[in-house]
Amino acid sequence: MRTLLALASDEPVLYGRLGCHRFGPDRGRPTLSLAAWCPWCKDRHAADVPEALAGRLDIAIPINAPCRVGAFAGRTIHLVIDPDHAAEARRTIRHHGQALRRFLVERRLRHQFAESRRHAREWDVLPTAGA
Numbered sequence: 001m002r003t004l005l006a007l008a009s010d011e012p013v014l015y016g017r018l019g020c021h022r023f024g025p026d027r028g029r030p031t032l033s034l035a036a037w038c039p040w041c042k043d044r045h046a047a048d049v050p051e052a053l054a055g056r057l058d059i060a061i062p063i064n065a066p067c068r069v070g071a072f073a074g075r076t077i078h079l080v081i082d083p084d085h086a087a088e089a090r091r092t093i094r095h096h097g098q099a100l101r102r103f104l105v106e107r108r109l110r111h112q113f114a115e116s117r118r119h120a121r122e123w124d125v126l127p128t129a130g131a
């Protein structure tokens with residue numbers, strides 16, 4: 001993964017805005033996405049932000065341009081965060097981080113509860129409420 005500053009000046013970029021969704025393969029897991037308006041398609045092109053890069057504002061996410069016409073057709077383009085929306089991007093990053101931590105804690109608790117139920121069944125006892 002490269003950054004905006006590392007791109008060559010002739011590599012096409014689309015400036016976009018961050019969002020947060022939960023439709024990924026890991027059901028319910030908050031995922032950052034970056035969506036940008038394409039002037040050729042008159043439509044948005046989007047990609048998920050890898051979790052390891054989720055705190056950065058200078059990401060450049062490469063995608064195969066889905067454009068059928070225009071200067072990007074058949075090329076790799078990079079989605080970058082629009083600097084004019086940096087404040088919004090910081091808020092979205094903070095929201096995503098909180099939602100992701102909450103998701104991971106809840107998932108861990110569900111696993112631990114299922115484990116304790118399994119353990120209790122093996123011993124033919126059930127955990128008492130509030131224990």
Ligand SMILES: [Zn+2]
Pocket residue numbers: 038039040041042045065066067068072
């Ligand atoms: Zn396009």
